[in-house]
Amino acid sequence: MILQDILTNKIITALQELYGVTLDSVEFQATRRDFEGDITVVIFPMLKVVKGNPVQIGEALGAYLEANVAQVSKFNVVKGFLNIVLSDSYYLDFFTGINNDANFGLIPQGTEAMMVEYSSPNTNKPLHLGHIRNNLLGYSVAEILKASGKKVYKTQIINDRGIHICKSMLAWQRFGNGETPQSTGLKGDKLVGNYYVKFDQEYKKEIEHLKEEGKTEEESKAQAPMMIAAQEMLRKWEAGDADTVALWEMMNGWVYEGFEETYHKLGVDFDSYYYESDTYLLGKDNIEEGLQKGVFFKKSDGSVWCDLTADGLDEKIVLRSDGTAVYMTQDIGTAIQRVKDHPDVNGMIYTVGNEQDYHFKVLFLILKKLGYRWAEHLYHLSYGMVDLPSGKMKSREGTVVDADDLIDEMTQTAKTISEELGKIDDLSSEEKDELYRIIGLGALKYYILKVDPKKRILFDPKESVDFQGNTGPFIQYTYARIQSILRKAGALAKPAEIESLILHPKEKELLKQLQFFPEKVQEAAASYSPALIANYTYELVKEFNSFYQNVPILGTEDEKEKYFRVALSTAVGSVIKTAFGLLGIQVPERM
RNA sequence: GGCCUCGUAGUUCAACGGAUAGAAUAGAAGUUUCCUAAACUUUAGAUCCAGGUUCGAUUCCUGGCGAGGCUACCA
Numbered sequence: 190m191i192l193q194d195i196l197t198n199k200i201i202t203a204l205q206e207l208y209g210v211t212l213d214s215v216e217f218q219a220t221r222r223d224f225e226g227d228i229t230v231v232i233f234p235m236l237k238v239v240k241g242n243p244v245q246i247g248e249a250l251g252a253y254l255e256a257n258v259a260q261v262s263k264f265n266v267v268k269g270f271l272n273i274v275l276s277d278s279y280y281l282d283f284f285t286g287i288n289n290d291a292n293f294g295l296i297p298q299g300t301e302a303m304m305v306e307y308s309s310p311n312t313n314k315p316l317h318l319g320h321i322r323n324n325l326l327g328y329s330v331a332e333i334l335k336a337s338g339k340k341v342y343k344t345q346i347i348n349d350r351g352i353h354i355c356k357s358m359l360a361w362q363r364f365g366n367g368e369t370p371q372s373t374g375l376k377g378d379k380l381v382g383n384y385y386v387k388f389d390q391e392y393k394k395e396i397e398h399l400k401e402e403g404k405t406e407e408e409s410k411a412q413a414p415m416m417i418a419a420q421e422m423l424r425k426w427e428a429g430d431a432d433t434v435a436l437w438e439m440m441n442g443w444v445y446e447g448f449e450e451t452y453h454k455l456g457v458d459f460d461s462y463y464y465e466s467d468t469y470l471l472g473k474d475n476i477e478e479g480l481q482k483g484v485f486f487k488k489s490d491g492s493v494w495c496d497l498t499a500d501g502l503d504e505k506i507v508l509r510s511d512g513t514a515v516y517m518t519q520d521i522g523t524a525i526q527r528v529k530d531h532p533d534v535n536g537m538i539y540t541v542g543n544e545q546d547y548h549f550k551v552l553f554l555i556l557k558k559l560g561y562r563w564a565e566h567l568y569h570l571s572y573g574m575v576d577l578p579s580g581k582m583k584s585r586e587g588t589v590v591d592a593d594d595l596i597d598e599m600t601q602t603a604k605t606i607s608e609e610l611g612k613i614d615d616l617s618s619e620e621k622d623e624l625y626r627i628i629g630l631g632a633l634k635y636y637i638l639k640v641d642p643k644k645r646i647l648f649d650p651k652e653s654v655d656f657q658g659n660t661g662p663f664i665q666y667t668y669a670r671i672q673s674i675l676r677k678a679g680a681l682a683k684p685a686e687i688e689s690l691i692l693h694p695k696e697k698e699l700l701k702q703l704q705f706f707p708e709k710v711q712e713a714a715a716s717y718s719p720a721l722i723a724n725y726t727y728e729l730v731k732e733f734n735s736f737y738q739n740v741p742i743l744g745t746e747d748e749k750e751k752y753f754r755v756a757l758s759t760a761v762g763s764v765i766k767t768a769f770g771l772l773g774i775q776v777p778e779r780m
Numbered sequence: 781g782g783c784c785u786c787g788u789a790g791u792u793c794a795a796c797g798g799a800u801a802g803a804a805u806a807g808a809a810g811u812u813u814c815c816u817a818a819a820c821u822u823u824a825g826a827u828c829c830a831g832g833u834u835c836g837a838u839u840c841c842u843g844g845c846g847a848g849g850c851u852a853c854c855a
Binding site: 216218221223224229231233234236243267268269270311348351352353465469490492501502503506508509510511513515516519542543544545546547548550571573574576606607610612628636639640641643644645646647649652655656657658659660662663665666667669670673674676677678712716720724727728731734735737738739741742743744779780 | 814819
């Protein structure tokens, strides 16, 4: 049982005995550095049930805990805060515990499953910086949920049909001269993306031409032959025209190969893939069902709507008057289909940008109204845009940061910096390349994940490759240093009387941090926020660095202390590794 | 117009309604016979404005101001 639970029970009992009142929860926080103590009980919330002076209550509780809880050695009260000093023996026990537990802070997998959707790209252009934020968030949240005991399915819905891919297909057909990824040496998604751009260029020329002939902007856009041809192609695709479908399959195939390469480089993966070409007709049956249940209603023109005005939202269309589906129809159908495919799923996380906040609000509400049990556990992992110092990313203005280019750039920077330092000159060039990749990617991932998902990020390429301060490489570096200590220390025998150690304040500070790791993981899972894990890890690392600088590890004479400090470094190292695992960031043995 | 999100040091980020609002960067000043100086130690600097709720508000509520997003029988 963790300490917080033990204390909670005792405090509840104490309040019963001393004041005859019942309390259901107790608030803890790590004691601030300026006060004496390790863990702090906040008295103020108790005032609702216990009438009295917070200081007196704190004193009484403190005395009770000191007398009745072995782990409590001292206490003091400042205003409404009861600061508890824990005994060294508690810390030593706790530490032995985490050292023996390879899965410290992680909860074993239970039966409840969640589905996490992320990435979900269009197939007409390569992945960019926005997708990177999406992928990193989705992947990390999936890992964090796993660590909190959930079974997790990672999935995506690939937007593989529609006018956008037809544009690329058309441009390739007309201007491509049979180019393929093999013939050009280009990544498939890049090649297809180039034709999407080509389409746009030609299309614009046509518009200009038509405008010169005296047509209005709107007329020109609608009448441009390129656009008409693209629309025709979409019709053919929907009709199942063999040539069109074959072209579509070929070009999408190229794109998927390119995407997989990017995902692989980024270190993310998926358990299943859903394709919009398979799901875009789903949902109509569910609408029918909803009509019968009275969740939806039909207007006189035949269109079907959901009235959400009672919930503070608008009326939302779910089926057009001609009986065809809209986006919402499809999403309703897809969600239901997914649970059919994975019957143990009891909740879904959608990693999608915040411009779709309203859409998901409506979707979740409709699914709830349709009465699905899992609809109670739907979450839109909404994230803000990624801005550049030069402003917003716009594909038309060529200000998009390409995912592959960015990863390569970060790796290159890691290389430059590492070479300047020259600490790894004895590694083979393969080992070096792998290391540069780990560091460059670590910098990128940490930079993005440490920010609260819902906030917009200002992505400054210069700053993101910074390796000092609150950055991924700084933490990776600390991990590497710990590994170095362990190599130097070799295998130390555990002295018998280790329990009698008196801890150095720096050691206590470190253990205090470590103590809160399991809590952080649960908190992060509950709020779907990798940023919590990132910031916790950084705090831990800073604490370790200070410890490392001020308390000799290998220099100490005393075998007990030496053993303990080395073992403590091991524990910190493994927590860093675990925490970074939750963020999808690798740690190097050396750097 | 209506709805949603955000507003914290020069800059980039923290802070379950809790103690003197933390870090990092950039600025100033130090620390390498010692396990990795990509480090450590000092130092200076911030809650958009006005009300309200209460023991206590960066956090919750109301009204402004500023930034962004949504507001299609598109996806």
